[in-house]
Amino acid sequence: MNGAQILIESLKREGVQVMFGYPGGSVLPIFDKLYEAPIKFILTRHEQGAAHAADGYARATGKVGVCIATSGPGATNLTTGIATSYMDSIPVVAITGQVKTHLIGNDAFQEADVTGITRPITKHNYLVKDVGDLARIVREAFHVSSTGRPGPVVIDIPVDVQTHEADFVWPEEVEIKGYKPNYFGHPGQIKKAARFITKSKRPLIYAGGGIIISGAEVELKALAEKINAPVTMTLLGLGGFPGTHTLCLGMLGMHGTAYANYAIMNADLVIAVGARFDDRVTGRLDAFAPHAKIIHIDIDPSSISKNVRVDIPIVGDARNILTQLLEELNKGPDTKEWLAAVEQWKTKHPLVYKESTKIKPQYVIEQIYEATKGKAIIATEVGQNQMWAAQWYKYTKPRTLLSSGGLGTMGYGFPAAIGAKVGCPQVPVFDIAGDGSIQMNIQELATAVNHKINVKVAILDNCYLGMVRQWQELFYKRRYSYTHLCNPDFVKLAESYGAVGLRATKKEEVRPVIEKALSIDNVVFMDFQIEPEENVFPMVPAGEAIDRMIGGMA
Amino acid sequence: MRHTLSVLVENKFGVLARVAGLFSARGFNISSLAVGETQDPSISQMTIVVETPDVRILEQIVKQLRKLIDTISVVDLTKKDFVERELALVKVSYEKSARRKINALLNKHKQATRLIRSSHNKAIIEVCATSDEVKDFLFHLKPFGIQELMRTGRVAIV
Numbered sequence: 001m002n003g004a005q006i007l008i009e010s011l012k013r014e015g016v017q018v019m020f021g022y023p024g025g026s027v028l029p030i031f032d033k034l035y036e037a038p039i040k041f042i043l044t045r046h047e048q049g050a051a052h053a054a055d056g057y058a059r060a061t062g063k064v065g066v067c068i069a070t071s072g073p074g075a076t077n078l079t080t081g082i083a084t085s086y087m088d089s090i091p092v093v094a095i096t097g098q099v100k101t102h103l104i105g106n107d108a109f110q111e112a113d114v115t116g117i118t119r120p121i122t123k124h125n126y127l128v129k130d131v132g133d134l135a136r137i138v139r140e141a142f143h144v145s146s147t148g149r150p151g152p153v154v155i156d157i158p159v160d161v162q163t164h165e166a167d168f169v170w171p172e173e174v175e176i177k178g179y180k181p182n183y184f185g186h187p188g189q190i191k192k193a194a195r196f197i198t199k200s201k202r203p204l205i206y207a208g209g210g211i212i213i214s215g216a217e218v219e220l221k222a223l224a225e226k227i228n229a230p231v232t233m234t235l236l237g238l239g240g241f242p243g244t245h246t247l248c249l250g251m252l253g254m255h256g257t258a259y260a261n262y263a264i265m266n267a268d269l270v271i272a273v274g275a276r277f278d279d280r281v282t283g284r285l286d287a288f289a290p291h292a293k294i295i296h297i298d299i300d301p302s303s304i305s306k307n308v309r310v311d312i313p314i315v316g317d318a319r320n321i322l323t324q325l326l327e328e329l330n331k332g333p334d335t336k337e338w339l340a341a342v343e344q345w346k347t348k349h350p351l352v353y354k355e356s357t358k359i360k361p362q363y364v365i366e367q368i369y370e371a372t373k374g375k376a377i378i379a380t381e382v383g384q385n386q387m388w389a390a391q392w393y394k395y396t397k398p399r400t401l402l403s404s405g406g407l408g409t410m411g412y413g414f415p416a417a418i419g420a421k422v423g424c425p426q427v428p429v430f431d432i433a434g435d436g437s438i439q440m441n442i443q444e445l446a447t448a449v450n451h452k453i454n455v456k457v458a459i460l461d462n463c464y465l466g467m468v469r470q471w472q473e474l475f476y477k478r479r480y481s482y483t484h485l486c487n488p489d490f491v492k493l494a495e496s497y498g499a500v501g502l503r504a505t506k507k508e509e510v511r512p513v514i515e516k517a518l519s520i521d522n523v524v525f526m527d528f529q530i531e532p533e534e535n536v537f538p539m540v541p542a543g544e545a546i547d548r549m550i551g552g553m554a
Numbered sequence: 555m556r557h558t559l560s561v562l563v564e565n566k567f568g569v570l571a572r573v574a575g576l577f578s579a580r581g582f583n584i585s586s587l588a589v590g591e592t593q594d595p596s597i598s599q600m601t602i603v604v605e606t607p608d609v610r611i612l613e614q615i616v617k618q619l620r621k622l623i624d625t626i627s628v629v630d631l632t633k634k635d636f637v638e639r640e641l642a643l644v645k646v647s648y649e650k651s652a653r654r655k656i657n658a659l660l661n662k663h664k665q666a667t668r669l670i671r672s673s674h675n676k677a678i679i680e681v682c683a684t685s686d687e688v689k690d691f692l693f694h695l696k697p698f699g700i701q702e703l704m705r706t707g708r709v710a711i712v
Contacts, residue, residue, distance in 0.1 A: 115568060119575055124623040127568070144623055177564065177597075178626040302617035305610075 003131040003162040004029040007095070008037045010138035013170055016066050018042065018057060018422055020050040024070020025110060026097025029162035042422060042451055045443035047074050049415040051081020052441065054092050056416025058085070059402045060377055061423035062215070064146050068095040072110030075156070076117065080409060082152045083121040087406025088236060089213060091150035093141050094118075098158040101129060114156045123151030131164040136171050143174040148181030149300040150213060181299060185314040185321035193271075193295045193312050194328040200269035200293075202338040203229040206252065206281075209236030209405070210274010210298060210318045212398040217241065219322035220273065227332035230342050232260040234275050235390055235405040243394030244374075249342070250351070253281040254540045255387040258349035258549055261540070263342050264289050265547045272296045274318045277307040278406070287545035297321050349538075351391055358531045359507055361385070361460040364514075365392035368430060368458060371514045376428040377402065379417035381437030382410045383467035385460045387536040389432040411440025417455040418448050428456065428518060435461040435487050445497040448523040456517045456524045459490055462532040470535045474550075494525035503527040556585070557612055558638065558710050561600040561619060562626040565591060569624045573600065576618050580611060586640075586685075588707035597626065601709045631710050638710040640688045643670075644679045644695060645702040652698050663691050676701075 001009065007030060011019075018040045023031045034041055044050040047069040054065030065085075069078050075096040085092045099108040115127045124144050126137045134157070141153040197203060211220050211233075217240050224231050224247050231241045232249040241248055252260035264270060270292040275281070282288040288308060296303075296310040297318055304313040314321055353362040365388050368376070374394055379402040380386040386403055395401050402420055404412040417431040431438075438459050448455055460466075469483040491501030500522050504513040510528065517524040537551030563569045570589060577584050586603040606612045612630075619628045648656060656677065660667050666683035681691050685708055692703070 116571070119568075119572060120579060176623060179623050300621070302614065302621050306614060 001168050002029065002165050003134055003157065004033040006131065006134045006166065006168055007138065007157070007162070008033045008039070009168055010135045010170070011039065011066065012037070014064070014138065014142045016064075019066045019068055020044055020053040020057070020419065021068035022047050022050055022070070022074060024074045024097060026071035026074075026099060026159045027068060027162070029159065030068065030095070030097070030157075040422070042418070042447065042453075044415065044447045046441065047077035048080050048411065049418075049441050049444045049447060051078045051092070051094065052084065052409075052412050052415035053419035053422070054094070055081060055085045055090050055412075056379060056402050056419030057423040058090050058092055058419075059416070060399050060420035062399065063423070064142055065090070065092040065419065066095070067092065069097070070110065071097045071099055071114070071159075072112045074110075075114045076112055079117060079121065082118055082154065084404050084407045084409045084412055085152040086121045086123070088404065089150050089209060090152065091146040092152040093145050094152060094154045096154060096156045097162075098127065098156045100160045101158045104158065114154065118154045121152070122154050125154035125156065127156045128158070128161050131161050131166040134161070134166070135169055139171050140174055140176060144176070144179065148179070182315050183299075183317040183320055185297070185316040185324055187324070189312055189314045190321065190324045190328055193314060193325060196269055196293055196295060196312060197227055197271070197329060198331070198333055200333050201335070202267045203227055203269040203271060203333065203335065204263050204267035204292075205229050205231040206234075206264065206270055206272045206275055207231060207237040207240050208234040208273065208275025211237055211240035214274065214299070214318040215398070216273070216319035216322050217398050219319055219326065221245070222326055223322055226326065226329060228335040228339060229271070230263055230339065232256070232263060234278070234281055235403055237275060238390060239395035239398045239400045242396040244396055251390050253546060254283065254542070255391065255536050255538065256546070257351055257391070258538050259342060259345035261546045261549060262345045262349075264292075265545070266341070267292045270294045272298075273322065274298060276303045279307070282307060283540050283544055283546035283548075353534075356531060357507060359504060359510060359528055361388050361462075361528070361530045361534055362392045363507065364458060364460060364510055364528050364530070365389055365432065367511050367514055368432070369393045371511065371518060372428055372430075376400070376430050377417075377420050377424060379403070379413040379420060379429065379431045381413040381431070381433045382408045383434050383437060383465065384470065384534075384536050385432050385434040385437065385466070387467075388460070391536075410437040414438060414441050414455075414457060415444045415447075417457070418444060418453050421453045421455050431455060431457045433457055433459045434466055435459055435463060435485055435490075436465040439487075442493070445494065445499055445523065449498045454521060454523050456526065458514075458526045458528060460530050461487065461490065461527050462530050462534065463487060464532060466534075467536070469533070473533070473535070474539075475541070490525050490527040494523070499523035499525060501525045501527065503529070505529045555606060555609070556632075557604050557606060558631040558636065558708065559602040559604070559616065559619070560629045560631050560710060561602060562592070563598050563600060564624040564626065565596050565598040566624060569598070572622050572624060573602070573619065576615055576622075577604065580615065582606065582611070582615070586707035588709045590709075601707060603708050631712060634712050636710045636712045638684055638708050639682055640685050640708050641680070641682045641706045642688050642692065643704040644681065644692065644700055645676065646679065646695060646698050647676045647701050648698045650674055656695075656698055659694055663687075667691065
């Protein structure tokens with residue numbers, strides 16, 4: 001077999017059904033074999049779209065997402081997507097072409113040092129110099145990407161390696177000396193954690209994306225109910241615990257609910273599971289959870305005690321550790337008073353917005369939630385649209401919110417929605433977008449229409465880069481420096497691609513537009529012309545303690 | 555504070571860049587670095603010396619080092635009873651009259667130094683000792699006129 005055939009055979013062995021990508025000079029041998037391979041290939045219109053689509057596919061399905069691009073600009077265009085996956089621990093394997101082996105380092109046409117460029121934004125990367133190593137490398141790449149704390153892996157394959165011949169040898173076992181993730185928690189630490197929980201009076205569970213990655217939602221719910229502790233989630237944790245549950249406090253942090261932030265500031269025990277105490281969550285670090293002992297469960301030892309001091313670190317897989325912990329716990333603490341206090345905060349400071357005849361973005365999200373009965377997959381862009389989507393849609397199942405949390409990549413949502421829809425064709429998939437973000441990868445309209453990937457895009461159109469404008473309003477005396485956008489006609493634009501464009505300018509048009517979009521068997525752009533200067537509240541100004549919220553308080 | 559890290563890594567291209575990248579990305583200067591094959595040619599040993607005012611950042615770097623797929627083990631030797639050596643090759647040129655004084659200096663540091671090559675006004679001297687001893691020797695050699703100086707990084711063993 002030649003290198004290209006070995007690659008395709010290896011991908012098949014790894015169970016790859018779908019790839020996203022874009023061809024080019026340095027991947028021609030691979031594309032020649034893809035032509036007849038039993039792998040569904042989605043041709044995007046930009047390599048960045050392919051990387052985000054692979055990421056969205058991975059988040060929605062739990063499988064490894066695969067994307068491919070040519071050398072040089074093809075590879076550099078993937079990097080924003082790779083960095084997005086890296087920050088959010090998403091398993092993606094990115095394959096890049098490279099110039100011929102003897103030309104590497106010669107500034108050849110379309111050459112870039114891809115392993116060098118992607119080193120800090122991948123879990124691992126490979127430059128394949130010998131075709132004899134290719135099958136093993138593909139095997140290792142999928143293993144590394146999908147185990148432990150998942151992440152993107154790049155395989156850079158020079159074009160001559162793709163045509164060199166070798167025997168196909170598939171390694172049954174992966175043997176990497178320095179890579180042995182720890183899956184089970186230390187029994188001593190778990191005993192200690194159980195003691196802390198039993199003794200606590202005001203316990204709070206703070207759950208992150210690790211719950212979803214490890215598939216620990218059942219165990220998390222069992223723990224919360226056993227110890228009667230409220231649960232708050234990070235942006236990436238949403239869906240890990242049902243948003244409709246009485247113990248659910250929604251998201252915490254900068255745009256979290258007031259009651260989640262009050263709860264963490266008053267808790268005497270914080271049980272952090274698969275979360276990493278990001279600055280958007282903690283606010284001012286020295287004021288974070290001042291009364292609490294902290295139990296931190298995470299598979300990545302480098303996440304522990306990185307930002308906050310931790311009393312009981314437990315390294316391992318969230319699902320295993322929660323199972324171990326549940327076995328260890330006989331009975332939960334008495335939290336009646338604590339839950340009553342939390343309930344009071346909930347009633348006193350609910351999420352609110354002012355009704356208006358104009359379209360409120362929060363209302364749009366609520367209507368999407370109702371129209372889909374909460375059963376859709378929601379991808380978001382980044383900014384106000386993302387925060388409203390986090391606050392106003394109740395996620396009840398894992399893998400239903402796809403959002404660039406760590407890197408905060410505008411332009412992520414639309415291609416991610418496409419990837420998710422390819423992976424879950426039976427589920428309605430929405431991209432909740434802003435008029436700024438959607439234009440960052442709007443070319444993917446062609447991808448969606450050509451492949452009949454019928455995603456629904458809800459543009460919360462305020463003619464602003466809303467989140468930046470909000471900061472300018474609050475912290476820069478309303479000097480709206482370059483945040484006002486003059487936009488195309490999104491309806492006509494959608495139509496020109498062969499999609500359907502719908503528009504709502506009044507509140508009463510919102511629901512009918514959503515219903516219509518759901519009934520149309522095509523890609524739909526919904527242009528919701530919303531209140532232009534609506535803000536995301538509550539909000540904790542950057543660097544403040546997270547109970548110092550402004551706005552949106554009833 | 556000065557820390558000495560002993561790191562076992564896979565002997566592959568790109569590993570040094572991965573390790574160095576963790577330090578440089580955080581604005582850390584590596585004071586000294588020595589890399590070489592171990593008794594197993596597929597494994598290399600790195601001894602890294604770093605100066606850090608903040609131990610927490612160093613702890614984070616050690617964890618990040620362990621996280622690298624190509625890293626097999628990382629040990630901070632600082633708190634252990636370890637033996638360390640550094641090698642320096644020095645070319646000195648001197649007035650004829652100074653020769654006796656140089657010989658006396660070499661004699662004083664007999665355990666650590668060797669005269670490799672010499673003529674009436676030039677010599678190449680090898681010094682192999684702890685970092686502090688090497689520093690001390692070079693300090694005393696300086697007045698005679700150091701033309702060139704080659705130093706390795708520190709290697710250490712427990």
